[in-house]
Amino acid sequence: MTEELYRVPSFALLCALGTVFGALYLRARTMQRLLWLTGWLLAAAQLALRIWHPEMTPAARALSNACFELIPLMFLGSVSPLRFRGRVPYVAAFGFPLLVYAVLGSLYPVPGAGIKAVLLVCALATVYTGIHWSSLKNLAPVWFTAPFSAAVGLVCLVLTWNGRFEETLQLAHSGIFLMTALLFVLAYRRLSPGVIFTVCGLLYWGLPLYFFDLATIAHATAAALIRTLSLVKVVTAAGMIVLVLEEELAANEASRQRDHRARIELEQYSRLDLYLDPYRDxxxxxxxxxxxxxxxxxxxxxxxxxxxxxxxxxxxxxxxxxxxxxxxxxxxxxxxxxxxxxxxxxxxxxxxxxxxxxxxxxxxxxxxxxxxxxxxxxxxxxxxxxxxxxxxxxxxxxxxxxxxxxxxRADDVLPLELLVARIAAARESNLLVQRVVQSEKLAGLGQIAGGVAHELNNPLTVVLGYAELIQDSDADDAMREYAQVIREEARRMKRIIESMVRFWRPSHGDPGMAPIDQIVHDIEKLRRNELERKGIDFQVCVADGLPGVRINSDQLRQVLLHLMNSSISALSEMPPDEERRLKVEVRRAGRRVQVVVSDTGPRGVDPIHAFDPFFTATQAGEGVGLGLSICYSIIREHGGEITASNLLPRGSAVVIELPTHAGTGADRLQGEVVA
Missing domain, CATH: 3.30.450.40 (GAF domain)
Known part of the structure; x- marks a missing residue:
């Protein structure tokens, strides 16, 4: 016992370092730290057995040899986390037969035939698992690991056959430590204090055990090697602690850099103007x-x-x-x-x-x-x-x-997810602002239109009356012809003024409920043959079970026909070999019904000015530009919403939302956001 007291300081230091490992594991419960903590607890347990049971009874020797083999396995498993057949960790598949071998070899130094057969089976299982493990793609090249494992395993089998069980355990122990040291070098690939102390400690820890019989060495040299080994264990444990701290420092630095990059990324995204300028592509x-x-x-x-x-x-x-x-x-x-x-x-x-x-x-x-x-x-x-x-x-x-x-990592995608959420919010806000601005603008234009219509109507009535008097007089034919032209143009101006009055002061009263699905199907029957003759693909999609909408049926039909005519006009400008599609879709959108009239025409729309009076995308002479403004007036009169948008990659769409009941102001803001 006295000769073993030199191990006590090492044991105390290992216990202290094991406590530090325990604290580090509690900070970050990783498998690597758990395996390292287990390995050092086993090292302390083996050292305790050496101190308090120096005589080494068979049971104590079995326990000591079990710890002796499990220690390097814990460290090896921490840098080679592969699994056997996808389920069992290789360290477990490799360690179990080796553990049985260590226990039986210690309990039965001179085994009978049955025990020796079991030892041979355990040795074969261990060698097979080790070769299979080392032949898989890992940190170390297979051309080295597989031959090394095969060579060590072959020698272990020969030693087992010859009954030299202690030497087999020593060789396996040393081989595992050598492979572990190599994997540590390849895993960390840096010359830091933690890596140097850990790798050198692992190499030295296995070094004396290459000598199968320490008795052949001088007693003083053997004692120095063994006592130095106890100190090397402490140095290796300290090296691993430093390695953990280095990893934490590196992780903290990497986290700081990621946070810095994420902050810069968020700052750059915050500078983006996500609100789409209506005049920008x-x-x-x-x-x-x-x-x-x-x-x-x-x-x-x-x-x-x-x-x-x-x-x-x-x-x-x-x-x-x-x-x-x-x-x-x-x-x-x-x-x-x-x-x-x-x-x-x-x-x-x-x-x-x-x-x-x-x-x-x-x-x-x-x-x-x-x-x-x-x-x-x-x-x-x-x-x-x-x-x-x-x-x-x-x-x-x-x-x-x-x-x-x-x-x-999460910090790689969080700025992107926030940006995407901002884009979605900006698109909804764009639509809401567009509706509000459009409503306010057209309300002002309506008042102007009403005033202009009132001021023009009286003198126009006088012009029209005098033109009729001239036409009914005894004037010559040329004069009466001029009067007829004045009369026709005055009537055209009167129709335009009536449209302006209609835009400014819509009619009131209960419009009733219109069967929108029936109206759309009636329009389809009316226009399909004409569109097919023009080479236009006319698609109608009406959802089942649609309720009626609160709007005058004739006015809804007028709106839909005008929108279709506008699309047909745009599609007629396209070459016959390009896709010409007109689509009318009716679907539910909450407590409202949504009608989408879209086409693949080349014109596109101006979402800001599409419903302005006298604004038109057609060529001069094809219209005065009151059609969409009247459509807007009709839809708004019945508590609905109408918006225009461009499609990707080409085309345009007008979306109408109509209430299925007497809609409120809040209902008018509901509906699907369109591109």
Whole structure:
């Protein structure tokens, strides 16, 4: 016992360092720290057995040898966390037969045939698992690990066959420590104090055990080696603690850098003007947003896909993409609908990974021979864009992750998710502001129109009367012809003034309930043959079970026919070989019914001025520009809303929202946001 007292200081230091490991583990409960803590507790337990049981009874020797083999296994498992057949950690599959071997070899130094057979089976199982483990892709090259494991295992099998069980355990112990030291070097790849102390300690810890019989060495040398080994254990433990602290410092520095990058990213996003200028090109607007995302985030490719008023998606913006990829994404976006995206989100191809960011496999949406597959654009990250009512308004596609070896973290996508939420809010705000400004502007224009109509009506009546008197007089034919021209133009002016009065002072009274589905189907029967002769693809989609809407039926028919005529006029300007589509869709939108009249014409609309009196996108002489303003007046008169928007990549749409009851002011602000 006295000879073993030199181990007491080492034991005390190991216990103190084990306490430090325990505190570090409680700070961050990782598997690596748990394995290290277990390894050092086993080292302290083995040292305690050496101190208080120096005579080493068979049971004490079995326990000591079990700790002796498990210590390096804990450290090895911490840097090689592979699993056997995908379920059991290799350290467990490798350690169990080795542990049985250590216990039986210690309890039965001179075993019988049965015990020796069990020892051989355990040795074979350990060698097989070790070779299989080392042949897998890991930190160390397989060309070294597999031959090394095979060589050590072969020697261990020979020693076991010859009954040299202690030497087998010593060789296995040393081989594990050597492999552990190599993996530590490859895992950390730096010359820091923690790595140097840990690797040197592990190498020295296994070094004396390469000598199978310490009795062949001089007694003083052997004693010095063994006593130095106790000190090396303490140095190795201290090195691992320093290594943990270095990792924490590195993690804190990396976290600080990530926070700094995220703050800069948020600052850059906050400088973006997300409110779409009505005079700015939509694609240009969203292209600039995508360019900022590519410049500030970890993604080198970004695209924004938005839902059009006709519930078909379009590519609104992109950055970091070549022309072929842009075209392929345009085609993919054009095939998407809210229902198809909803179906896609319920499949295994759409998996949320971090927060509101999902990793998607786009191959689910591909068609045979899809160009995206040829371009190897099959996976991407997606941030959905929702309105406040929970409707999916669009998607932000992110791909080509920079520093792909570093996994995506929450602080990498949080600024993007906040940006997407701001984009959705800005789009809703744009629509609300557009409606308010339009309402106030047209109210002012209505008062002006009413005043102008009142002032012009009286002198125009005089002009018309005198023209009739001249026409009925005995004047010559030329004079009567001039009077007829004056009379016709005066009547045309009177019709325009009546329209202005209609815009300013709509009629009142109960309009009744109009069967909107029947009205749309009647218009379809009336116009389908004409549109087919003109080569226009006329699509009508009416939802089932629609309630009646509170509007005069004749006036609703007038509005729809005017909108269709405007679309037909735009489509007629297109070459016959291009897609010419006119679509009328009727659907529920909360407590309102929504009618969308869209086309793929080349004109587009000006959302700000589309409903202004005398504003027209047609050529001179084709109209005075009161049609849409009258439509606006009719819809607003009945408590509805009407907005105009451009579609992606081409076309325009007018969205009408009508109440199914006597709508309130709050109801007028409900409805789906359109692109």
């Amino acid at each position: 939509v694609v240009e607007h969203y292209d600039s947003i995508c360019e900022t995302i590519v410049a500030q985030s970890r993604f080198s490719q970004a695209a924004i896909v938005l839902c059009n008023a006709d519930r078909v998606y379009g590519l609104a913006g992109k950055a970091g993409m070549e022309g072929a990829l842009q075209g392929a994404l345009h085609a993919l976006a054009g095939r998407l609908t809210p229902d198809r995206i909803r179906e896609f989100s319920r499949t295994k191809y759409f998996q949320f990974e971090i927060g509101n960011t999902a990793r998607v496999d786009l191959s689910y949406l591909f068609e045979p021979g899809d160009e995206l597959k040829l371009l190897n654009y099959t996976t991407a990250y997606v941030v959905p864009m929702y309105t406040r009512s929970g409707m999916l308004e669009g998607l932000v596609l992110l791909s080509r992750l920079r520093d792909a070896g570093t996994p995506l």
